[in-house]
Amino acid sequence: MRSLWKLATAALLITMATPALAQGAATATIVVQQPWARATPAGAGTGAVHMTLVNKSGSADRLTGASSDDAPTVQIHEMSVVNGVMRMRQLANGLLIPAGGTVALKPGSYHVMLIGLKKPLTAGQTLPLTLVFEKAGNISVTVPIQAMGAEQDKGGGMGNMEMK
Amino acid sequence: MRTRQFIVTAIAGVAGFAGVALCLALIGSPNGAAPAGGVPSIGGPFALVDDTGAPVTEHTLAGKPYAIYFGYTFCPEVCPTTLFDLSRWIKNLGPAADKLNYVFVTVDPDRDKPASMHAYLSSFDRHIRGYTRTPEQIAKIAKEYRVYYKKIPTSDGGYVMDHSALIYLMGPDDKLVTVIAYQEADASALTKLNNLASLTPSS
Numbered sequence: 001m002r003s004l005w006k007l008a009t010a011a012l013l014i015t016m017a018t019p020a021l022a023q024g025a026a027t028a029t030i031v032v033q034q035p036w037a038r039a040t041p042a043g044a045g046t047g048a049v050h051m052t053l054v055n056k057s058g059s060a061d062r063l064t065g066a067s068s069d070d071a072p073t074v075q076i077h078e079m080s081v082v083n084g085v086m087r088m089r090q091l092a093n094g095l096l097i098p099a100g101g102t103v104a105l106k107p108g109s110y111h112v113m114l115i116g117l118k119k120p121l122t123a124g125q126t127l128p129l130t131l132v133f134e135k136a137g138n139i140s141v142t143v144p145i146q147a148m149g150a151e152q153d154k155g156g157g158m159g160n161m162e163m164k
Numbered sequence: 165m166r167t168r169q170f171i172v173t174a175i176a177g178v179a180g181f182a183g184v185a186l187c188l189a190l191i192g193s194p195n196g197a198a199p200a201g202g203v204p205s206i207g208g209p210f211a212l213v214d215d216t217g218a219p220v221t222e223h224t225l226a227g228k229p230y231a232i233y234f235g236y237t238f239c240p241e242v243c244p245t246t247l248f249d250l251s252r253w254i255k256n257l258g259p260a261a262d263k264l265n266y267v268f269v270t271v272d273p274d275r276d277k278p279a280s281m282h283a284y285l286s287s288f289d290r291h292i293r294g295y296t297r298t299p300e301q302i303a304k305i306a307k308e309y310r311v312y313y314k315k316i317p318t319s320d321g322g323y324v325m326d327h328s329a330l331i332y333l334m335g336p337d338d339k340l341v342t343v344i345a346y347q348e349a350d351a352s353a354l355t356k357l358n359n360l361a362s363l364t365p366s367s
Contacts, residue, residue: 041237041244041287043280048240073320079241081346086242086329090318108347113240115322148248148287 029057030097030136035143037114038107038150039123047071047121048111049129049143052104055097062134064094069128071114078110094134123147206332206340208308212269212301215282215294222338229341229360230265233331234311236272237284242329242346243268244287250331251289253353263364264357266292271313271327273302333360 035051055061066074076091095110097103105111112129114121121127127143207222214220231250235243247268254261268285270276273296281294296302306313313327331344333356341360344353 038241038244041247041284043237043283044244045238045275046240073322075318075320077240077324081242081329084328084330084343084345085312085326086239086346087326088316088324090316090324092319107241107245111240115238115318115320148244149252 030055030061030133030139032131032139032141035129035141036150037121037127037143037145039145039148040117040121041148042120044120045115045117047114047117047127048077048107049114049127050105050107050111051141051143052102053095053097054102055099057135058099059135060099060101061097061136062094063097063131064134065132066112067130067132068114070119071117073115074129075113075115076110077113079108081108097133121145206309207334207338208305210301210305210308212295212297212305213278215278215285215296217278220293220295225265225267225334226338227336227365228263228265229336229363230267230334231331231344231357231360232267232269232309232334234269234271234306234309234313234327235329236270236325236327237276237280238272239325239327246329246331246346247285247288247292249347249350249353250292253350253357254289254291256350256354257357257361260358260361261291263361264291267295268292269295269302269305269309271302271306271311272325273297273299333357335360335363336365 031054033052033054035049037047037049040047053063063076065076068074076095078089078091080087090113091110095103095105103110112131114127123145125145127145128140129143130138130140132138209222210220212220214224233246233250235246237243250266254266257264266289268281270281276294276296278294278296281296285292285294295305305311309332311328313325315323316326317323329346333341333343335341341363342356344356
């Protein structure tokens with residue numbers, strides 16, 4: 001019973017500390033940190049959303065899908081550049097977030113892919129996004145859109161820093 | 165039709181891997197200078213249309229060095245990032261920028277038509293031209309430039325494309341000089357582009 005209270009208090013504290021957080025999920029087991037997307041070129045059909053997912057719970061969870069009012073299709077993808085070839089794969093089984101673990105969705109790696117954008121992603125605007133987790137349920141976040149060159153500098157994490 | 169396209173693509177892919185492997189050896193070479201005798205044969209005749217709908221061939225690019233990159237406009241990350249980088253480098257070249265041509269060839273001709281490529285390229289430096297045409301014509305140029313590309317189906321019935329992510333820098337004689345890798349450092353890329361611009365025959 002006491003530990004339950006501890007958990008509830010912890011969840012409350014996390015809720016207050018992190019604006020982008022589980023809304024509608026029973027407990028705040030997954031925390032979505034610093035979601036961001038890059039602005040897209042004119043007429044681009046796709047965009048990518050990045051973020052850090054923190055699993056505060058004692059059991060593994062899985063990001064299984066997502067949806068947005070601004071794109072009819074949203075998928076979880078992994079991108080890599082190996083030997084000069086760019087590869088893109090849809091993660092059919094979703095993305096595993098280990099118990100107590102952190103997974104970064106970042107350029108050159110995992111991302112939430114928006115397909116069939118209704119309008120280009122414009123720097124300074126935001127994008128509504130609902131993430132679907134196997135256990136944590138639906139988590140809605142507002143994704144700020146950064147300039148096209150965001151996180152361009154090799155050493156830095158400009159996108160992340162701006163979100164703090 | 166689709167099967168044939170896959171076969172064509174697969175053939176281009178096998179050729180492409182050999183080309184890419186050779187090209188990767190060039191990335192690290194100092195000042196972008198090609199190792200003697202080690203330059204793979206890349207390039208060849210093509211008949212495409214640019215993003216204004218005008219016909220273009222290898223003769224359109226003749227006499228000037230050029231940077232050529234293969235990608236597609238539905239590409240969420242690598243292509244916009246590469247074109248964004250290239251736009252920044254073109255700006256940094258200053259007046260020397262006009263000594264080169266810059267070409268973005270689609271590997272997704274089913275979706276990338278001249279008008280949509282034109283709109284897409286309006287977000288980047290005005291020097292960059294888009295080339296497209298039929299799947300067969302694209303397969304031909306991709307094979308000539310040893311570019312690997314492949315359609316990868318997604319669960320919604322759509323697809324994404326795997327593709328080579330190198331910018332080829334071609335001399336005025338239509339021979340490969342060197343390549344720029346994805347997210348190569350600005351200083352290195354600019355050195356290569358400046359060296360390429362210096363190859364422009366004075367007229």
